[in-house]
Amino acid sequence: MSKFQDDIQNTLDQSHxxxxxxxxxxxxxxxxxxxxxxxxxxxxxxxxxxRMLEPDRVLRFRVCWAPTRAPSPCPAPPRTRWMETP
Structure with a gap:
């Protein structure tokens, strides 16, 4: 390994x-x-x-709120529906 690759490996070991x-x-x-x-x-x-060392991340979360009239659970995450054509 070259010095460049050793430096990358050391950075990875520290960050992840x-x-x-x-x-x-x-x-x-x-x-x-x-x-x-x-x-x-x-x-x-x-x-x-x-800069290439940092992975892309996707964060998903739900927001729960307290309704004023009736208790309600946390909403389910949205779903994607696929349309089938005949």
């Missing part, structure tokens, strides 16, 4: 210590992009590698 599958996926991507990353100084200047 219990995500082994994520570590493996990140290192496989960085194995492929290391040569391109080294050739372009702008990538290093703008810390593109560090």
């Amino acid at each position: 210590p219990h995500s082994d599958e994520y570590h493996q996926a990140v290192m496989e991507v960085f194995d492929d992009v290391t040569s391109v990353y080294r050739k372009e100084p702008a990538y290093q200047r703008w810390n593109i590698a560090e």
Whole structure:
């Protein structure tokens, strides 16, 4: 491994210590992009590698409220219905 990959691995170990599958996926991507990353100084200047380390996250939650007239449970999350054509 190169120093660049060692730095990435150390950063991963600090920020996501219990995500082994994520570590493996990140290192496989960085194995492929290391040569391109080294050739372009702008990538290093703008810390593109560090930005690529943060995974996308989707947060879902429900909001419960107290109705003024009758007790009501938390609403179920919306469902998507698929229309079938004959």
